Amino acid sequence: MISLTSFAIRCGFPFVSFIIFMLIFMCILKEWMFTYFSNYLLPEKIINEFDYIVVGSGSAGSIVALRLAENSNNTVLVLEAGICAGILFDIPGLTPLLQKSLVDWHYSTVPQKHGGWALKNNISNWPMGSIYGGTSRLNSMIYARGHPSDFKSWFKNDSNYLYEKHILSYFMKAEDQRGRYKSSQLHSTGGPLAVDDLPFITPFAQHFLDAVSSLNFSIHDLNGGENRGFMKVQANIKSGSRWSPAHHLLYSKNNVIIKTNAFVEEILFSGNYEAYGVRYSHFGNKFIVNARKGIVLSAGVVGSPKLLMLSGVGPKDHLEKVNVSLVTDLPVGDNLQDHITTGLDLIVLNKSVGLSLSDLLSPVSAFQYIFHKRGPWTSIGCEVIGVIDTKGNGVPDLQIMVLPTGITADFGAHLRHALNLKDSAWTHYFELFQDKTTVSIIPVVLHPKSRGTVRLQDNNPYSKPLIDPNYLSEPYDVEILLKGIELIKKIIGTEPLSRLGAKLNDKKFPGCENYTFDSRNYWECYVRHFTLTSYHPVGTCSLGGKNEKSVVNYNFKVKNTNKLFVVDASVLPTLPSANINAAVVMIAEKAADMIKLEDKLSSGRCYLLEVFLR
Numbered sequence: 001m002i003s004l005t006s007f008a009i010r011c012g013f014p015f016v017s018f019i020i021f022m023l024i025f026m027c028i029l030k031e032w033m034f035t036y037f038s039n040y041l042l043p044e045k046i047i048n049e050f051d052y053i054v055v056g057s058g059s060a061g062s063i064v065a066l067r068l069a070e071n072s073n074n075t076v077l078v079l080e081a082g083i084c085a086g087i088l089f090d091i092p093g094l095t096p097l098l099q100k101s102l103v104d105w106h107y108s109t110v111p112q113k114h115g116g117w118a119l120k121n122n123i124s125n126w127p128m129g130s131i132y133g134g135t136s137r138l139n140s141m142i143y144a145r146g147h148p149s150d151f152k153s154w155f156k157n158d159s160n161y162l163y164e165k166h167i168l169s170y171f172m173k174a175e176d177q178r179g180r181y182k183s184s185q186l187h188s189t190g191g192p193l194a195v196d197d198l199p200f201i202t203p204f205a206q207h208f209l210d211a212v213s214s215l216n217f218s219i220h221d222l223n224g225g226e227n228r229g230f231m232k233v234q235a236n237i238k239s240g241s242r243w244s245p246a247h248h249l250l251y252s253k254n255n256v257i258i259k260t261n262a263f264v265e266e267i268l269f270s271g272n273y274e275a276y277g278v279r280y281s282h283f284g285n286k287f288i289v290n291a292r293k294g295i296v297l298s299a300g301v302v303g304s305p306k307l308l309m310l311s312g313v314g315p316k317d318h319l320e321k322v323n324v325s326l327v328t329d330l331p332v333g334d335n336l337q338d339h340i341t342t343g344l345d346l347i348v349l350n351k352s353v354g355l356s357l358s359d360l361l362s363p364v365s366a367f368q369y370i371f372h373k374r375g376p377w378t379s380i381g382c383e384v385i386g387v388i389d390t391k392g393n394g395v396p397d398l399q400i401m402v403l404p405t406g407i408t409a410d411f412g413a414h415l416r417h418a419l420n421l422k423d424s425a426w427t428h429y430f431e432l433f434q435d436k437t438t439v440s441i442i443p444v445v446l447h448p449k450s451r452g453t454v455r456l457q458d459n460n461p462y463s464k465p466l467i468d469p470n471y472l473s474e475p476y477d478v479e480i481l482l483k484g485i486e487l488i489k490k491i492i493g494t495e496p497l498s499r500l501g502a503k504l505n506d507k508k509f510p511g512c513e514n515y516t517f518d519s520r521n522y523w524e525c526y527v528r529h530f531t532l533t534s535y536h537p538v539g540t541c542s543l544g545g546k547n548e549k550s551v552v553n554y555n556f557k558v559k560n561t562n563k564l565f566v567v568d569a570s571v572l573p574t575l576p577s578a579n580i581n582a583a584v585v586m587i588a589e590k591a592a593d594m595i596k597l598e599d600k601l602s603s604g605r606c607y608l609l610e611v612f613l614r
């Protein structure tokens with residue numbers, strides 16, 4: 001935030017700086033008052049037992065809390081380590097500035113061997129939300145569901161699996177469609193996740209869609225029946241502002257208590273089996289709070305495995321090494337996978353496309369946003385997405401994301417630091433294009449084969465975990481990126497994009513000077529240097545059947561334990577063919593039903609029919 005203000009001042013935009021300063025001030029004041037009063041008023045000072053404790057208020061945690069609280073007899077406590085922050089954080093156009101700010105966990109990977117060579121020490125930054133709402137307050141808000149075949153493999157031992165009944169119904173339960181697909185049979189309204197058309201879109205999006213149409217790709221709703229083709233993005237936006245399940249939760253329930261700045265340090269077990277409570281810290285004070293019916297970990301793909309391992313649930317050898325007593329030996333932290341991408345600023349145009357830093361910093365844009373909730377401040381960055389099946393076997397393996405901008409847009413002030421880009425890559429490559437219009441048409445590996453791990457550094461809850469996604473360790477992942485670059489070359493060669501003067505940026509990437517530009521070897525060198533996360537890690541507490549190498553079973557219960565569930569991106573055993581937030585929310589809806597059913601079964605209020613419905 002400070003860098004945002006000082007940057008705006010340096011750019012000579014005192015009006016915008018003043019607005020930003022006031023918004024920050026109001027947020028800090030609100031946060032201080034909330035924290036001050038919550039310290040004295042929140043009932044868990046008096047009540048130290050709830051029916052459910054949900055750890056983390058992100059995309060999944062908010063849904064689970066919301067649904068468990070639908071039974072007004074249940075009391076639900078949400079413990080969130082991050083701060084409670086207000087409207088400033090919901091302005092879509094300011095989203096990139098939240099990375100490396102006070103609402104980011106500041107995670108980063110260990111140095112990567114096979115990729116990321118243009119990043120400082122080969123380390124990729126992994127932003128994640130340390131704020132009420134978690135990463136759903138930091139993300140780019142793209143709403144994309146994935147392909148029906150993605151989910152079948154998640155429940156492969158379940159012979160009753162039906163996409164429409166077991167998956168689509170939960171996407172629809174969560175959705176509040178407010179845009180052009182409102183009346184579609186495959187969308188629904190009234191759910192906690194707002195989905196709308198983009199309030200601001202540049203003319204480049206239509207040029208791009210004309211280009212792919214001319215190559216016979218179809219343009220349609222990728223979240224409806226057919227999932228291959230291209231579409232203008234829909235986003236998690238309501239009236240021009242970010243809207244996540246956490247926003248919905250805030251306005252919905254009385255029997256949910258949300259405690260921010262509450263960092264959970266350990267899950268407490270009795271008899272090395274039943275989870276009965278958690279220990280958490282709130283401004284240096286330690287508290288223990290118990291759960292009668294269950295503890296749901298929704299601390300995210302890094303936070304949940306970290307907390308399980310700190311509490312004795314994890315790989316035996318690793319826990320021994322870091323001096324944590326074993327509760328149960330499970331492959332926690334294994335199976336880490338992430339969508340890999342590259343190619344920012346790879347396309348140069350000879351015409352402007354209508355979104356620049358000066359558009360964002362102009363007082364007119366501020367007024368447009370404040371009074372009409374429109375204009376560049378509502379831009380989410382990505383305007384078009386496409387899903388391609390390069391093998392022609394019906395299963396998508398490549399995503400294309402289209403951004404009318406790149407990291408050169410802010411003249412090196414923030415974005416290159418957010419990516420952890422080496423100074424040499426900036427000065428010898430990106431900085432050279434600052435006076436040009438660059439756009440980003442980026443390929444994403446939808447089903448990478450590289451697998452990594454999350455591990456503890458030591459047994460201190462406040463130490464950062466060791467994150468190793470092992471990027472590009474499998475040649476397949478490089479192949480898909482190269483196929484993506486080939487397709488992008490075809491797209492920019494079409495007439496609609498030639499009219500904008502679109503061409504590949506032919507300055508050789510630092511480190512790849514010895515290869516012939518546009519040769520296969522050049523592109524392999526390029527992707528291994530400019531390897532980027534698409535910010536979609538999953539898999540560290542995988543869902544799976546009894547005999548599978550997994551952490552939670554199909555009821556989202558941690559294996560070999562009782563009353564302990566994991567529900568967040570970490571349970572996704574593989575990546576969907578899409579940005580993952582919609583799938584995380586969908587799986588949380590499904591998990592909430594399972595947890596409710598578990599409650600009925602254990603309280604003896606089981607109906608025969610429900611047993612067959614499982």
Ligand SMILES: Cc1cc2nc3c(=O)[nH]c(=O)nc-3n(C[C@H](O)[C@H](O)[C@H](O)COP(=O)(O)OP(=O)(O)OC[C@H]3O[C@@H](n4cnc5c(N)ncnc54)[C@H](O)[C@@H]3O)c2cc1C
Nearest residue numbers: 056058060081134135139140141142264303568569579581
């Ligand atoms: C920059 C970025 C852009 C993205 N863009 C998109 C996009 O456009 N579309 C899309 O579909 N997906 C996107 N994603 C991915 C998506 O937002 C996440 O996958 C999703 O939000 C994950 O939800 P979650 O519930 O698993 O975890 P989170 O939302 O991260 O929630 C975890 C919560 O747990 C809290 N927590 C962690 N540890 C503790 C602890 N010990 N005690 C208490 N609380 C704790 C955290 O503070 C956090 O609030 C993006 C991600 C990033 C980082």
